[in-house]
Amino acid sequence: MLQQILEVKKEEITKLDREFEGQPNQKKVSLYEAIANSSRKPALIAEVKKASPSKGVIKEHYVPSEIAASYEQGGAAAISVLTDQRFFRGHAADLVAVKQMVSLPVLRKDFIIDKVQIRESAHIGADAILLIAAAMDPGKLHELYEYAREENLDCLVEVHSVEELEGVLNVFTPKLIGINNRDLRTFKTDVTHTEAIARHIPDGILTVSESGIKTAEDLTFLREHNIDAILVGETLMRASSPGKGIQLLYGE
Ligand SMILES: O=C(O)c1ccccc1NCC(=O)[C@H](O)[C@H](O)COP(=O)(O)O
Numbered sequence: 001m002l003q004q005i006l007e008v009k010k011e012e013i014t015k016l017d018r019e020f021e022g023q024p025n026q027k028k029v030s031l032y033e034a035i036a037n038s039s040r041k042p043a044l045i046a047e048v049k050k051a052s053p054s055k056g057v058i059k060e061h062y063v064p065s066e067i068a069a070s071y072e073q074g075g076a077a078a079i080s081v082l083t084d085q086r087f088f089r090g091h092a093a094d095l096v097a098v099k100q101m102v103s104l105p106v107l108r109k110d111f112i113i114d115k116v117q118i119r120e121s122a123h124i125g126a127d128a129i130l131l132i133a134a135a136m137d138p139g140k141l142h143e144l145y146e147y148a149r150e151e152n153l154d155c156l157v158e159v160h161s162v163e164e165l166e167g168v169l170n171v172f173t174p175k176l177i178g179i180n181n182r183d184l185r186t187f188k189t190d191v192t193h194t195e196a197i198a199r200h201i202p203d204g205i206l207t208v209s210e211s212g213i214k215t216a217e218d219l220t221f222l223r224e225h226n227i228d229a230i231l232v233g234e235t236l237m238r239a240s241s242p243g244k245g246i247q248l249l250y251g252e
Helices: 002-019 031-036 064-073 092-101 115-124 138-150 162-169 192-198 216-224 234-238 242-249
Strands: 043-048 078-082 106-109 128-132 154-159 176-180 206-210 229-232
Touching (some): 031 078, 031 154, 031 206, 043 064, 043 234, 064 092, 078 092, 092 115, 128 138, 162 192, 176 192, 192 206, 216 242, 229 234
Parallel strands (some): 043 078, 176 206
16 A cells, blocks of 8 residues: 555655755644643554555545644644545645644644655644655665754654664664554554553653554553653544544543
């Protein structure tokens, strides 16, 4: 699946250059600081997503800015916005709308493999981007990481296996590491996967558990293993309201 998505991205990149030229840069809000300073433990990165390859359409009535405002009111530390069009039915404009609505840091969740996408992310108002270890070799990942830092963007470096994690750590030390609980070959999620990988992450790096987080029990498990943040999409998108979804997850 990932390879299929990356092929589409390579094609999209060829059209990107002109689309954002001349747009203003904006002041960035730190995702890292928002997680580190969150009063909720683990901190919540609440995701705005209409659809996904594994689940199809998740939310028919989809107004990203309204959902993000409810997440902010519900105590999220940051907002993640899926901007991929083809597989997630998102759009860069969704991120623009969210950024205008909230004061929280906004993470651009997309498949970033080229500097031009990083420049675009900075220009549309993202505060942080996702970099997926499975999408490129660690040297290229490091190059994009440094480039994003020059654009004042925080990076969430996503890994799924110990091999990917070690590959990254052999080259550089990211400030934020996301552990994807979803196996992209089978789409199966397993929250305990976070713990199996997190024990290999050195102290001082903030750890984010991503995907398949559904219940207060999942959250208790992650809290017990000192995970710094969770990234939750589908569970909150399917809740009767985003605020209610957050309350249920945190057992409030
Ligand atoms: O969600 C998918 O089906 C998917 C398929 C292929 C690549 C990535 C995919 N998800 C992207 C994400 O990172 C999730 O949206 C995010 O981790 C939130 O997961 P969830 O809480 O399970 O919606």
